[in-house]
Amino acid sequence: MQNKHPDKLCCFPKNILGKITGYDNDLLQMPTKILEMGLLPETSFKILYQAPFRGPLYIEYGSEKTRVALREQEAKFIKVEVLG
């Protein structure tokens, strides 16, 4: 799975600055809470930690450095790229 979705948040490497570019096509399947929390396109982020056995991801994002926990399953909806 690690390389299956290289452009998705679920498979993004840890501790590397990235940027949200958009969402998966299946937008209606995605929890709206992701948007409400402010995980929007153009937002910069970093995955700081992941709980063991592919547990939730600990993500820091935005200029406010907000922290949020997401499961891989939700992170799969979010398209990302490395921020140069």
Add this chain to the structure above:
Amino acid sequence: MQDQKKKKQILLVGNPNVGKSTLFNSLCNRKQKTGNYAGVTVASLSGTYTYKNEEVEITDLPGSYSIYPTSEDEAIFTRYLIQEQENYAGVLYIADAINMKRSLLLFQQIQDLGIPILMVVNQIDEAEKRGIKINSEALSAKLNVDILRTNAKEHLGIDEVREAIFETQFKKTSQSTFEIPIEQKGLVYKIAEKTKDHNLYKIWTLLAADTYLGKIERINEIISQEDAKCNVPKRLQIQETVRRYQNIDKIISETTEKIPQRKQLLTEKLDRILVHPVWGYLVFLLILLLIFQSVFFLAEYPMNWIEGAFSWLSTFSAEQLPQGPINSLISNGIVPGIGGIVIFAPQIGILLYFLYLLEDSGYMARVIFLMDRFLRPFGLNGKSIVPLVSGTACAIPAIMSTRNIENIKERLITILVTPFMTCSARLPVYSIIIGLIIPDENFYGIKYRAIALMAMYLIGFGMSLFASLILKNIIKTKVKSFLVMDLPTYKMPLFGYDFKLVLGKVWEFISGAGKVIFTVSIILWTLSYFGPSEKQNQSVASDVKLEQSYLGKIGRGIEPAIAPLGYDWKMGISILTSFAAREVFVGTLSTLYSLDDEAPEGRLIEKMRLDTHPNGEKVFSFATGVSILFFYAFAMQCISTIAVVYRETQSLKWTLLQTFAMTLLAYFSALVAYQILK
């Protein structure tokens, strides 16, 4: 003289973890009462204060990120906000200076609904530490709202907030910040004409809200079937959120300054350990150990004082009251019965206090993060850990705290299995039975009794996981489970505020259980004082022997059902009465033994130890004891819990299923245990 003052009603609203409770606590220094909407760790209260001779009542609603709810507690918030609109003067909106962006989403939604609002920006000093500078004047002008700045923790700006509420500085705007997308405009106008409501955003929310909003569902009666079919609420919500954030981004960039900081913040430092794959779990385990250690050892001192006080009261009333049945009812029935409950107040208090502190500090979110992966295979959510841990205090608040679990299936499973957790009401039963059947000896310094008690906790936890696993395969749902959870910055918990909450909860427990025990004692006493008469002209005889009384007859009547479990009729009666509440078991036994003139004298546990069957065998043998322990571990013996389960699930089916399944499990496991060990 009549009080002519009219109360001014204010709602306290904001995102979760923005310091709402702190502000609430600073504002309402006088009266506070738990509202109908109380959770356990998320405390929503209403409180009052008087300022310049005006009485103000503030209701602290559960935090939310938007008016479109995804969980039950958020639904409570939205329902209250919209349906009670005529009953409050305005919304006091708490914005978080650290995360202004997220705060503004909900703010503008409420503002656009035409609700009068006043903004309080909290934690400004914290934000400045992070290099965030907010220009309040510019922001106030952009948002068209009055803005106050507070630091609730240090009581700064509180009087200004009171003054603003006194002056009713709540502003209502007519200009919506959200423009209805072209695709929906036609439909929105059509509804506006039909309903004569000209707040277009309000109509939009009717289209965009899913089923969660209750009354709002009426929209389907207004719009045509065809329009309803094309309407995908979620798509509208997404559209709205994205557009609003675009607008908010602009406002933020024009009103705040951000100086990048290199300094590491406390939260970052702490989380390196607290969510670490090894240290994180170790710390959590240590915290749990510390809590249980405190529950059992720290609580010992106040428990001894309470025991002393009640035994003094019992002796005192026995000596002072005139001799007779009433004397025995009070000094042997009611006083020891109530004392048997009050004695557990310290343990419950300590447990709840720790839970409040953990929640308050922001640590609970980390526990959810750590546990999610391990609870998921059981059909639970990381968020289930909070009710499960709270369940060791009491299942009632624990079940209420499931409201923040978004997924209905996960929430239902959590509600159904939480009563398996060893709640504090089981403690009195466990400690007396373990005291009877386990010798007071050490195993390399560890008490056998402590090991037995620990085992009971593990059995409860194990059974709740096992039951989840079964339920996971029974309950079907299409709704996908998800976890999107804010990890708040760590805060120093509000020790005083939490302590006050705990005192309130403990008092609720004592008075609630006290009433039950009081009633049960009187009923037991009446049933034991009277019995069927053998004389023909009289149907009821008084002052009969316990065995001859109605109570004795009932006990004998149920004996066939309980004899296979190894119980005599006294235990049978005690178990029967403890279906009101588990802790009543000990109170009932103590009443029964003191009513029985033939029972040995001394403390209850001594009486129980010495009690024998007619054939000379001990009544409380090892097998009987284990059987009772199993029965209490699994049986659903708490009317209040059943009531709460029904209220939270709104399903008679699940409530009854849970009650019967648990009680059957209790019966058969007790049966098997007794038959094997006997």
